[in-house]
Amino acid sequence: MEFDFVIIGAGSAGCALANRLSAGAKYSVALVEAGGKDTNPWIHIPVGYFKTMGNPKVDWRYNTQPDPGLNGREIPWPRGRVLGGSSSINGLLYVRGQAEDFNHWRQLGNAGWAWDDVLPYFKRAETWNGDGKVDPVRGTEGPLSVSPTPLKRDIVDKWVDAAVGAGFRRNADYNGAEQEGVGYFQLTVNKGRRCSSAKAYLKPASNRKNLKIITHAQAEKILIQDGRAFGVTVNIRGKSQNIYARREIVLSAGSIGSPQILMLSGIGAASELKKHGINVIKNLPGVGKNLQDHLQARPVFKTNLSTINTEINNVFKQGMIALQYALNKTGPMAMAASLGTAFLKTDPILSTPDIQFHIQPWSADKPADGPHKFSAFTASVLQMRPESTGHLELKSANWREHPLIYPNYLATKLDQNTIVKGINIARKIAQFEPLKSHIIEEFSPGPDVAIDDYETTLQWARDTSVTIYHPTGTCKMGQDKMAVVDERLRVHGLSGLRVADCSIMPVITSGNTNAPAIMIGEKLSDMILADAA
Secondary structure, rough: OOOEEEEEEEHHHHHHHHHHHHHOOOOOOEEEOOOOOOOOOOHOHHHHHHHHHOOOOEOOOOEEOOOOOHHHHEEEOOOEOOOOOHHHOOOEEEOOHHHHHHHHHHOOOOOOHHHHHHHHHHHEEEOOOOOOOOOOOOOEEOOOOEEEOOOHHHHHHHHHHHHHOOOOEEEOOOOOOOOOOEEEOOEEEEHHHHHHHHHHHHHHHOOOEEEEEOOOEEEEEEEOOHHHHHHEEEOOOOOEEEEEEEEEEOOHHHHHHHHHHHHHHOOEOOOHHHOOOOOOEEEEEOOOEEOOOEEOOOOOOOEEOHHHHHOOOHHHHHHHHHHHHHOOOHHHHOOOOEEEEEEEEEOOOOOOOEEEEEEEOOOOOOHHHOOOOOOEEEEEEEEOOOOOEEEEEEEOOOOOOOOEEEEEOOHHHHHHHHHHHHHHHHHHHHHOOOOOHEEOOOOOOOOOOOOOOOOHHHHHHHHOOEOOOEEEOOOOOOOOOOOOOOOOOOOOOOEEEEEEOHHHOOOOOOOOHHHHHHHHHHHHHHHHHHHHH
C-alpha cells in the first residue's frame, strides 16, 4: 500500500491531521491505528470512562516503574488504544492552557508557537456552545463541540461558593481572556454524548475515497533509507506488512507510543539502542526524555448531601439514572469526570496560577473499583507546571512490549512545596460556608494528617497521589541537543518524518492536554500542506 501521507496513531492530533490532509482530495492519506473502531457504547456516554479505563480493548494499560517520589509505588497510566485515542476514554475536559505557556515555547526558540500563533488553531478546532455573546478568542465553526458543564450538583455549587468566600474570584470562562479563577469545566460533549477527535474529525471524513483508516494495525518500526523515512512496517491483525509514504510520515502515537516507535526504528540515544541490538539510524539522545505529567492529590470529604456515590450504590436509583439518560441524554450518565474547577496561585507573587482543581461529586479509591459506599466528594488538586522530569526507555527491541516508564514525580523542592500548598488550600476551602456545614468529616487525608503539617502532608501525597493522565514532552520541540523535532515538527536530521502529539511539548501546558493536542494536529496540517505546495 502506498499513500502520499501516512499518519501513525488516530488520537487527538492524528484525527485532526487525517481530516485536514485529506480535505480537497489532492492527497491520499492512510491513518493507522493500533486499536479498533470506537464502537464500544461506553465510549460515547460521558460517564463511560469508568468502563473504558482499564479495558484492554480500548486502553493500552501502561504502568509506571516504582517511583521514589511516590514512596516506591507503581501506578497505572491509561492511554487510549482506539479511534480517537485518549480523547475517546478521557474525562471530556477542555482546557487550552495559559497564553504564557505558548509564549514560553516561543522564548525557547520555537518560532510560530507563541499564543498569537496558536490561538487561530484553537479557534478553528472548536464550536463553543456557551450562552450569550461569544468572546473573540472562542471559535464558532469548528468540528469539535465544546460546551459549558450542562449538569450542576449542589455539592459542587457549594464548593465554588466556598472558594469565592475564601478569597478566590469567579471566572466564567477560563479559556477566555484570563485563566485564573473558580468555576465550572467546559466539556467536549454534544447533546449529551462525547465529542472525541474521532467523532469530530474522522466521522465527517470517513467516506472520502482518498482517506483510508486502518485499525488493529500497530506500528513495528519506521523504514528509513539515506536519511529519509519512506514507509512503516505495520502489524495488521497479526501480519506484518509495509505501508509506504510518497511524501511524509507523521508519528502521532502519543507521548509513550511516539518515542517508543522512534527508538524501535533506530532513532534515539545511541548507547541505549545498542543495548537492545537496534541499529542506530540517528543518534537523538532526547527521545524518551523530558517526560512531564500532572500529578493529582485527592482530598476526599464526606458530606450530608447527595452525591454520585449514594446514587450509584442504590439499585432503584441506578435504573432511574439509566432511564433518564436513555430518554433525555441528561443526568449523572451525562456527567464528565469533574464538574467544578479552579486555577489558582499558591502564592500571590506568582504571575499566573500554578495549581488546578478538579471537583468531583463522587469519590473512589480507584475509578475502576467504583465509588465509595458513603456520600462524598473529591477536591483533586495538581501542580500545573512541575519542574520534575522523567523518562521512558525500551524494555526490549520487541515492539509488543510496553516501554519502561519513569515519571520521577515530586523530585524537586518546588514540586513538593506546591503539592503541599495545594492540598492545604483544598482543606481550607472546606472550612468556608456554604460548604463547611455540609461536610461530615474529612475522609482523606483525615485527622492523622494535621493541616499545615508539611512533612505528614507531603508523605500523604507521596502515598496516595496518582496521575491525572497528561504525559507530555518525550519528543520535545526545540533546537538544543535534547530536542527531537524542530519548530515545524520535523525530526532532527531526517527527512519525511514528523511528530504531532503532546510528546512535542517542550514544557507541559497549564491544564488538561487534550485541547492542545488537537491544536497541534490542526497547526501541523497547515505546515505540511504549505510545504507540499
